Amino acid sequence: MSLYAELTGSIGSIGYGLAAIGPGIGIGIIFGQGVQAIARQPEAYGVIRQNMLLGFALAEALALIGFVVPFVFGA
Amino acid sequence: MISTTAGYISASGGVDCHLNSGCGFPAPGAEIFLFEDIFTVQLASLEFGFSKVTVLLLLGVVLIVGFFSYAFRKPQLVPRGAQNLGEVGYVFIRDGIVRETIGKGGEKFVPFLFSFFFFVWILNFFGILPGAQLPATSIFAIPVAFALIVYFTWVPLGMIKQGPIGFFKNMMFPPGVPKPMYVLLAPIELISNILVRPFTHAVRLFANMFAGHLLLATFSIAAFYLISASVIGILGSVASFAVTVALTGFEAFIQALQAYIFTLLAAVYIGSALHAEH
Numbered sequence: 067m068s069l070y071a072e073l074t075g076s077i078g079s080i081g082y083g084l085a086a087i088g089p090g091i092g093i094g095i096i097f098g099q100g101v102q103a104i105a106r107q108p109e110a111y112g113v114i115r116q117n118m119l120l121g122f123a124l125a126e127a128l129a130l131i132g133f134v135v136p137f138v139f140g141a
Numbered sequence: 142m143i144s145t146t147a148g149y150i151s152a153s154g155g156v157d158c159h160l161n162s163g164c165g166f167p168a169p170g171a172e173i174f175l176f177e178d179i180f181t182v183q184l185a186s187l188e189f190g191f192s193k194v195t196v197l198l199l200l201g202v203v204l205i206v207g208f209f210s211y212a213f214r215k216p217q218l219v220p221r222g223a224q225n226l227g228e229v230g231y232v233f234i235r236d237g238i239v240r241e242t243i244g245k246g247g248e249k250f251v252p253f254l255f256s257f258f259f260f261v262w263i264l265n266f267f268g269i270l271p272g273a274q275l276p277a278t279s280i281f282a283i284p285v286a287f288a289l290i291v292y293f294t295w296v297p298l299g300m301i302k303q304g305p306i307g308f309f310k311n312m313m314f315p316p317g318v319p320k321p322m323y324v325l326l327a328p329i330e331l332i333s334n335i336l337v338r339p340f341t342h343a344v345r346l347f348a349n350m351f352a353g354h355l356l357l358a359t360f361s362i363a364a365f366y367l368i369s370a371s372v373i374g375i376l377g378s379v380a381s382f383a384v385t386v387a388l389t390g391f392e393a394f395i396q397a398l399q400a401y402i403f404t405l406l407a408a409v410y411i412g413s414a415l416h417a418e419h
Binding site for chain 2 (some may be wrong): 093112113119120122123124126127130131132134137
């Protein structure tokens with residue numbers, strides 16, 4: 067099998083960049099909608115904030131796994 | 142290149158390496174989280190090593206136990222001083238986390254979550270405490286141990302409260318979904334609850350603290366590295382130092398937030414074990 071293309075250097079950084087796209091969009095949606103919900107219903111601030119942070123934590127985990135994996139499986 | 146200095150391992154040329162002095166930027170890597178044992182205790186055939194991390198862990202225990210024993214040594218009806226602070230923390234966990242997520246039957250988990258919140262917080266806080274400068278939770282074994290404690294709390298609890306079969310049935314077959322969807326949904330729910338949950342629970346805390354510490358280390362080293370007889374160097378050094386200070390404040394916020402999220406997720410998991418989704 068012959069080698070047609072090779073990628074060298076800090077590939078983990080590229081991987082992290084790719085892993086951050088989805089969570090970035092997700093966190094944007096979570097906080098955008100959360101702020102909107104608070105603006106519409108300020109008296110439900112406590113519950114909304116808590117669920118907002120919960121959703122944020124779940125979405126953020128994906129980006130963080132992308133950050134850690136290069137250290138674990140790195141050269 | 143990694144060189145060993147007194148008690149810890151630091152990146153190469155950390156002592157006198159500046160711009161224009163010929164050495165490249167000594168970017169910190171995962172090696173700044175490696176520590177040599179300060180001393181070891183031999184117990185029969187087992188050897189216990191005490192590194193900086195162990196010391197911080199024990200210090201955290203002492204601080205938490207010490208402060209709250211002091212705060213609640215003679216509880217007054219009208220709280221003052223340390224007791225006031227302790228009660229604010231307790232009420233925050235009870236009203237802000239437990240009552241909102243677990244609800245009925247959650248009261249007896251308040252001490253568990255209370256200890257978790259403050260222990261995780263103080264371990265995170267060591268990251269910006271001068272002299273310690275290492276969040277103990279950035280060593281993966283520690284968040285893993287915490288996540289396992291939570292995992293082995295809510296899984297048996299769910300099996301007791303809902304029955305071993307009911308526990309898996311409620312988890313894998315949430316009501317209100319079209320029947321054919323269960324083919325897809327059941328395995329996804331099983332894997333995400335049983336395998337992914339404890340993993341992400343630990344990784345979330347670990348990776349946040351790891352990344353934050355690495356970020357602080359990078360900018361501190363940059364501030365030191367850029368000191369040199371050039372305008373660019375001095376400006377860059379000052380800017381890096383300012384960024385380090387700003388990031389320290391940001392880290393203080395992240396540390397509290399991550400301790401809160403860790404406790405909140407633990408409460409959500411325990412809540413899901415107590416009451417099946419409906």
